[in-house]
Amino acid sequence: MSTEFTLSAGGYTAVVTARAAALRILQFEGRDLVVPFPEGGPIPDYRGIIAAPWPNRIADGKYSFDGVEHHLPVNEPERETALHGLAFPLDWTLKESDAGSLTLTCTVGPTAGYPFVLELGAQYTLDDAGLHTSVTARNAADVAAPYGVCPHPYLVAGSSPLDEWLLEFSADSFLDVTPDRLLPIGVLPVDGHAFDFRSARAIGSTEIDHAFTGITFDGGLARLSVRDPAGTGVGMSWDESCPWLQIHTADKPDPIPGRIGLAVEPMTCPPDAFNSGTDLIRLEPGASHKASWSMYAL
Template identity: 85%
Template sequence: MSTEFTLGAGGYTAVVTARAAALRVLQFEGRDLIVPFPEGGPIPDYRGIIAAPWPNRIADGRYSFDDVDHQLPVNERERATALHGLAFPLDWVLKESDAGSLTLTCTVGPSAGYPFTLELLARFALDDAGLHTSVTARNTGSETAPYGVCPHPYLVAGSSPLDQWVLDLAADSFLEVTPDRLLPLGLQSVEGHAFDFRQARALGSTEIDHAFTGLAFDGGLARLAVRDPAGTGVGMSWDESCPWLQIHTADKPAPIPSRIGLAVEPMTCPPDAFNSGTDLIRLDPGAEHTVSWSIYAL
């Protein structure tokens, strides 16, 4: 089986890996639109993966669903959480492809802490308007399953430092989190806060690793743009299935390269939704859920 797949159309090139259905490369006319990672090695910082059947983290890996308690493996040990689902360690299987499109599939579960079975199908398609991705989850088991999903690209506006990039994000509120474990505390308005990017402005030194909501959907789509002062930029749009958006400025302690891209993750539910129940999808046996997003050059 091929370990990765290359697509091309409309001046765009995309490379998707079988492992995690991760977007390894996305370029427009040779310019990186995401932070890439090397071929054949591990996927650093979950770059480009499909995070399912939950996005972000679950506190202590524990949750209760329909009055049954579950314990997931804790893979983010420094914060004692279960992070980014169960699909990312898996090798997805090619279902169909051509020069400009690709469909991969995998089966999640049943496994420790998630005694449910989902078939996931990810479709990637390139055209003149960019890369369009959709993920469909189908419950192939006999019990209703909790579900959430998000992509995990790190966008690149251009060659200038991230602090100089200008972010345009129409979001009214953000989820305040604990500083040590990044677990939800409550919603806060962006009004008067460093996280208010409703009027486009430079990121500056602001450190962000938070979920935003109160998103503006125009014609069924929410949009984010990040621009380099040199004139290049990258945009992302997503449908109303994702009322949440995680933003992360990729801050790292020295000597690790820091702030090399802006993680932009449209989410169907907020962090720790398996416990809060907020916007958590209940996927009945035989039912399907589809979400879609696009990334494009500006």
């Protein structure tokens, strides 16, 4: 079986890998809209993965659900957290495909720290308007399960440095986090803050690895744009299933190249939601949840 799948439509090309159902390439007329990664081998920086059954991180890999404490493996040892769920190491299975769409599936659990069973499906559809993705989770066990999801693309506006890109998205609050472990402290307004991008402006030297909320949904969709001053750009929209948005400027310690793309992650819940319970999805036996987003050239 092929380990990756290619879609083409309307000047767009998308390549999706079986590993993590990850978006490896998204181009419009040959221009990268996301930071790609090489075929085969590991996926760097979680690029393009589907993060489920939780987005972002869980403190110490510990949480309680329905009165039972669970202990997940810590895969971000420098911050002592469980990061980006359990689906990304898995090889997803091709369920169906045609020239413009494909659906990949996998089963998560039961496993250490997550004694639940979810059937996940990721559908990618490419057309003249861009790439449209939806992730559906179904609880296949006889007990309720905690759940959250997000994508993890690094958007590319163009060839200029990220500091020069113009970013715009409508969110009136952000989640303040501890500087060492990036764990939640509390929600603060963006008014007067360097994180206020409600009007388009250059990212500059601002370093961001934070979740935003208070997002405006117009006609059921929220929108983000990031534009290169040279005239190119990329946009992303998502539905109301994702009231949170993680933005990360991909800062890296020297000598690792940093700020090569802007991570934009519409999330169903904030970081550490398995502990806070904030917007955590409770999937009852047999119940399903669907989240959707799109990416397109500007």
